[in-house]
Amino acid sequence: MTLTFLGTSAGKPTKERNVSALALEFEQDNKWYLFDCGEATQRQIMQSRLSIGRLDTIFITHLHGDHYYGLPGLLATKKLDGILKPMTIYGPEGIRTFLECALDVSEEHLGYVLKIIEYKSEESFLFDKFSLKVLPLVHSKESFAFYIKENDITDRLNEEKLRALGLEPSPLYGELKRGKSITFQGKELDPKVFMLEPVIGRSLIIAGDNSTPEVLGSYLEDLDLLVHECTYTQEVYDNLVKKVLHTTAKELGITAQKKRVKNLIANHIDPRYNQNGTLGVEMIYNEIKSRYEGRLFVADDFDVYYLGRDRVVEKL
Numbered sequence: 001m002t003l004t005f006l007g008t009s010a011g012k013p014t015k016e017r018n019v020s021a022l023a024l025e026f027e028q029d030n031k032w033y034l035f036d037c038g039e040a041t042q043r044q045i046m047q048s049r050l051s052i053g054r055l056d057t058i059f060i061t062h063l064h065g066d067h068y069y070g071l072p073g074l075l076a077t078k079k080l081d082g083i084l085k086p087m088t089i090y091g092p093e094g095i096r097t098f099l100e101c102a103l104d105v106s107e108e109h110l111g112y113v114l115k116i117i118e119y120k121s122e123e124s125f126l127f128d129k130f131s132l133k134v135l136p137l138v139h140s141k142e143s144f145a146f147y148i149k150e151n152d153i154t155d156r157l158n159e160e161k162l163r164a165l166g167l168e169p170s171p172l173y174g175e176l177k178r179g180k181s182i183t184f185q186g187k188e189l190d191p192k193v194f195m196l197e198p199v200i201g202r203s204l205i206i207a208g209d210n211s212t213p214e215v216l217g218s219y220l221e222d223l224d225l226l227v228h229e230c231t232y233t234q235e236v237y238d239n240l241v242k243k244v245l246h247t248t249a250k251e252l253g254i255t256a257q258k259k260r261v262k263n264l265i266a267n268h269i270d271p272r273y274n275q276n277g278t279l280g281v282e283m284i285y286n287e288i289k290s291r292y293e294g295r296l297f298v299a300d301d302f303d304v305y306y307l308g309r310d311r312v313v314e315k316l
Contacts, residue, residue, distance in 0.1 A: 001026055001150065001202055001307040002316075003227070005299040006044040007036075008267040010231045010246070011066055016274055017301050018044050019066035020267075022206060022227065026129040026150070031056035035146065035206045041070035042077050048302060053083045057127075060091035061208025062143035068095070072102040079110050086113040090125070092142055093118050119144075130201070135219060137210035139245045144208055147219050150201030158194050165189075202307055209268065211245035213255035220259035224311045228252055229268035230298070233287050236272070236279070249284045253291030263313035264292060267299040 002025040009017035019038030023045075031054050034041075045052055052074070060068045068091070078087065089095065096116045103110070119125075121136045121144065130150045137143040155177040159169070162176075165184065172182045176191040183189070204225035205216060213220075213228060220226065231237075231246035249266070256264045266288060273281045285298045295313055297305065304316040 001204075003265070003305045003307070004048055004050060005265075005267060005301060005303045005305075006041055006048065007038050008269055008299045008301050008303075009066070010229070010268045010270045012271060013038075013040065014271045014274060017269065017271075019070075020061075021070070022267075023048075023050055024148075024206070029129060030054065034058045036061055036067040036208070037070040037074060038066045039069040039073075042074040044301065045074075052078055052081060056088070058087070058089045059132075059146055059206075060089065060095055061145070061206075062137075062139065062141050063092060063094050063098070064141050064143075064209065067208065068098070071099060072106070072108070075099075075103070075110060075114065076106075076108055079108075079112065084112040086115060088115040088117065090117045090119050092144065133219075135205070135216060137208055138212040138215050139209045141209075143210060145210065145216060146206045147203070148206065149203050152201045153199040154195075156196040156199065158196050161194055199309065202309065202311065204307065209245070210247055213247055213252055214258075220255070220261055223259070223261045225263045225265065225307050225313055226256060226261045227265045227267065227299075230266035230284055230288065231268055231270045233279075233283050236270075249287035250291065253288035256288075256294060257292045261292075261294055262311050263295045263297075263307065264288070265297045265299050265305060265313070269298070 004023040006021035007018035009019050013019050018040055020036040021038055021041040022035040023032050025032045034055055037058055096118055119134050121134055124133045130148050133147040135145040135147055137145055157173055167184050175182050176194055179191050181188055181190055202224045207228045209229055229247050230249050230252050232248050234248045234250040237248045273279045281298055289296055305313050306316055307313050
């Protein structure tokens with residue numbers, strides 16, 4: 001399971017970071033999924049190893065511009081590139097009106113099927129490789145997280161045991177995988193006897209803007225990976241004249257530790273944390289790390305991470 005961060009800034013693009021967008025890929029899959037699509041996401045894709053031609057589905061966490069203003073341009077470019085296979089977009093109520101208005105006013109005729117699904121809180125969806133549940137967050141605009149559970153692998157045969165009986169790979173293996181008994185050399189073979197233990201699918205949450213990480217509750221407990229905004233350090237937030245509903249590094253670290261989250265990737269970084277200013281992104285890392293013992297990363301644009309089946313995240 002591979003995650004490519006295409007935009008990691010909060011609110012507006014900077015010289016170092018574009019606004020929110022994240023790509024998710026699964027092993028042995030010919031497509032990928034996009035979570036949020038801030039302005040210029042299509043250009044970020046072009047500068048990565050990803051292809052718009054393989055983009056299958058887009059999920060939008062909430063309707064603040066830095067999370068979805070890139071949609072019309074990306075959809076139009078898909079047509080210009082002659083990529084006419086269908087596209088599906090999942091978003092909160094209002095995403096349909098936005099897209100239909102933008103495409104109508106610009107007289108943009110896509111030439112391919114665009115399916116728009118406006119999801120509801122707590123709604124669940126099934127995909128080829130995973131299931132997804134929509135979870136509510138706490139923000140100034142209705143915002144959501146996506147709990148993603150990879151499908152368990154339940155059809156692995158103990159080929160060594162079958163070969164010991166003299167049964168080499170053949171169509172009979174397929175019958176066993178489908179749960180059907182077979183006859184070999186006059187003996188009936190029960191599929192349950194030759195199945196390996198299931199491989200439990202990995203789990204992750206990709207969250208939109210959220211002031212209260214703990215609102216995710218039991219979904220965080222022993223989670224393999226949490227991707228969550230971390231807009232401010234606590235001191236900066238405390239000194240804001242106008243408070244906004246975003247997470248601080250302190251709050252994120254405390255919650256991830258309490259819920260035993262195995263891996264944490266922080267993103268959605270306020271522009272004041274940059275390479276040339278007095279506040280560096282290491283301040284966010286250090287504040288989380290002082291409270292969280294798991295594997296921690298603060299994502300930069302174009303960072304690529306791999307969540308292995310050993311539940312360990314590595315930066316590639």
